[in-house]
Amino acid sequence: MHLAHLRLRNFRNYTRLDADWSPGFHVLAGANAQGKTNLLEAIYLLATLRSFRGIGGAQMIQQGQAGYFVGARIVGVEQHDARIYWSVSRRELTLDRHPVRRIADYLGVLRAVVFCSEDSQLVKGSGRIRRRFLDLILTQTRPDYLAWLQRYHAALRARNAILKGREIDPDALAGFSAELVRAGQPLMEARASLTPRLAEVARSAYERMAGGGGESLAATYEPNVRGDLAVALAQSRARDQAYRQTMAGPHRDELQLALDGRPAAQYGSEGQKRTVALALKAAQAEYLTLHHGAPPVLLIDDVMGELDRQRRGGFIPLLEQVRQARGQVFMTCTEENWPRDLGTDLVRWTVTAGSLNPS
Amino acid sequence: MDRYRISTWPPPLLDLINELGMLPGIGPRSAERLALFLAQSPAADVERLAESIRTARRGIQSCATCGALSDRQPCSLCQDPRRDLGILCVVEQPVDVLNIEKTAAFRGRYHVLGGRISPTRGVGPEDLRIPELERRLQDQPNLELIVALGSDVEGDATAIYLARRLAGRCARITRLAHGLPVGSSLEFADELTLRQAIENRRPLQ
Numbered sequence: 017m018h019l020a021h022l023r024l025r026n027f028r029n030y031t032r033l034d035a036d037w038s039p040g041f042h043v044l045a046g047a048n049a050q051g052k053t054n055l056l057e058a059i060y061l062l063a064t065l066r067s068f069r070g071i072g073g074a075q076m077i078q079q080g081q082a083g084y085f086v087g088a089r090i091v092g093v094e095q096h097d098a099r100i101y102w103s104v105s106r107r108e109l110t111l112d113r114h115p116v117r118r119i120a121d122y123l124g125v126l127r128a129v130v131f132c133s134e135d136s137q138l139v140k141g142s143g144r145i146r147r148r149f150l151d152l153i154l155t156q157t158r159p160d161y162l163a164w165l166q167r168y169h170a171a172l173r174a175r176n177a178i179l180k181g182r183e184i185d186p187d188a189l190a191g192f193s194a195e196l197v198r199a200g201q202p203l204m205e206a207r208a209s210l211t212p213r214l215a216e217v218a219r220s221a222y223e224r225m226a227g228g229g230g231e232s233l234a235a236t237y238e239p240n241v242r243g244d245l246a247v248a249l250a251q252s253r254a255r256d257q258a259y260r261q262t263m264a265g266p267h268r269d270e271l272q273l274a275l276d277g278r279p280a281a282q283y284g285s286e287g288q289k290r291t292v293a294l295a296l297k298a299a300q301a302e303y304l305t306l307h308h309g310a311p312p313v314l315l316i317d318d319v320m321g322e323l324d325r326q327r328r329g330g331f332i333p334l335l336e337q338v339r340q341a342r343g344q345v346f347m348t349c350t351e352e353n354w355p356r357d358l359g360t361d362l363v364r365w366t367v368t369a370g371s372l373n374p375s
Numbered sequence: 376m377d378r379y380r381i382s383t384w385p386p387p388l389l390d391l392i393n394e395l396g397m398l399p400g401i402g403p404r405s406a407e408r409l410a411l412f413l414a415q416s417p418a419a420d421v422e423r424l425a426e427s428i429r430t431a432r433r434g435i436q437s438c439a440t441c442g443a444l445s446d447r448q449p450c451s452l453c454q455d456p457r458r459d460l461g462i463l464c465v466v467e468q469p470v471d472v473l474n475i476e477k478t479a480a481f482r483g484r485y486h487v488l489g490g491r492i493s494p495t496r497g498v499g500p501e502d503l504r505i506p507e508l509e510r511r512l513q514d515q516p517n518l519e520l521i522v523a524l525g526s527d528v529e530g531d532a533t534a535i536y537l538a539r540r541l542a543g544r545c546a547r548i549t550r551l552a553h554g555l556p557v558g559s560s561l562e563f564a565d566e567l568t569l570r571q572a573i574e575n576r577r578p579l580q
Binding site: 159187 | 492495499500527529531532535539540566567570
């Protein structure tokens with residue numbers, strides 16, 4: 017799968033951009049604040065309808081403009097035309113010129129995995145970030161996952177609203193509890209079946225990056241509820257009422273990350289944490305490749321520069337996999353950290369003040 | 376340009392545009408078009424329209440028994456002796472009655488809840504016509520109840536709520552089946568519907 021054409025209008029610092037891309041390895045070079053990351057952000061937006069910078073749509077509009085447009089031609093088994101227009105008053109998403117009614121119908125048209133400095137939050141941040149990581153992989157691999165996830169959160173919001181009320185109607189609570197169980201059980205099953213497979217890929221990615229004789233990375237699914245969610249909800253009833261919110265369920269699941277059996281967030285060094293995050297992302301990319309038989313588009317935002325030769329080397333098998341499958345990599349860098357060791361057939365681009373030129 | 380034009384319109388026309396703009400599905404453009412059309416129509420036609428709006432509003436009310444829209448009390452459905460008295464279909468809105476009536480597949484009577492439990496929007500069970508439903512069940516203890524609510528989280532939770540609250544007060548409570556839309560192919564069904572359809576599959580005779 018690859019992005020064949022990208023069209024931007026009033027997106028970040030790009031007034032107009034029309035670019036054709038071949039499969040392969042594209043390096044976007046340029047000084048800081050020229051718009052390298054904005055390109056990756058646009059591609060990631062096409063894949064996930066979100067920014068990896070964790071911000072809302074309004075911030076992606078070029079200053080002084082009403083809205084942005086991001087369009088693309090994506091070539092995989094089929095060819096697709098995707099277009100996003102976003103302004104404060106109007107939002108449009110079309111696929112092959114038809115409006116997209118359900119997000120689930122769109123996701124999967126372009127699959128992308130981003131490597132960026134925010135990734136370290138996967139290790140350092142709250143459990144929510146790790147749940148979102150699992151959820152993203154599951155929405156990219158299981159067709160019904162997103163629908164269950166949305167249903168679960170709708171039920172959770174409703175149930176919490178009941179718990180916050182002055183008087184709690186036990187039958188109404190039971191109604192939404194049943195809905196919570198119905199949507200929550202498939203989430204727990206999906207996470208439990210994904211994690212061991214993902215963990216194995218992450219473990220070997222970490223080993224490659226950290227070098228032989230290094231620590232061993234173990235990622236394990238720690239469900240908040242073991243066993244029957246309905247039973248757990250019934251047991252947590254008094255606690256729920258005291259805290260006025262739902263205290264048990266997959267919205268409190270955790271993905272434990274440990275190096276040689278010790279929690280990575282507490283005991284890992286900064287370098288180790290960064291490597292754990294990279295290994296998880298590499299595992300996501302490899303898992304998606306295994307699942308779909310084609311690699312996702314890799315978006316690498318300046319993280320290679322921070323790595324030593326050993327850790328960089330750990331990336332090479334993944335990049336090689338992408339190359340062999342005629343996939344695509346976009347990588348940003350500055351002149352100082354130009355990745356000479358990553359192979360010869362790189363397509364090189366220069367980004368200057370919101371314009372892109374081959375170099 | 377737009378603002379200039381609107382501000383030069385006579386105030387009665389502006390009033391009409393505002394009023395029409397309150398109607399469901401009517402945006403500012405349509406409101407303008409309708410208002411201009413009405414303002415230039417023969418006076419008699421407009422009088423007739425105004426009169427029928429007035430008559431409809433005066434004449435239509437909710438049936439005190441079932442909650443459906445009607446021009447008499449109780450409504451014609453509740454009074455119809457040919458309807459099956461042993462079965463009651465619970466729906467959310469008056470329009471749902473019309474939709475089910477169009478199928479001609481249901482011969483019982485209706486009960487309109489007037490909404491569904493929506494804690495995030497502050498709609499609780501006490502805001503629905505449930506006491507009226509309980510009264511009807513009291514008068515007629517052996518009813519079968521069909522809960523015909525939507526299948527989103529709130530619809531399903533309301534159905535479960537009703538089943539719990541009314542347990543033992545009617546002969547049987549059922550809910551509508553989920554499954555494939557008739558006459559469509561599998562590719563148009565979403566994943567959850569298809570999953571439900573597989574779980575609720577039926578033997579071929």
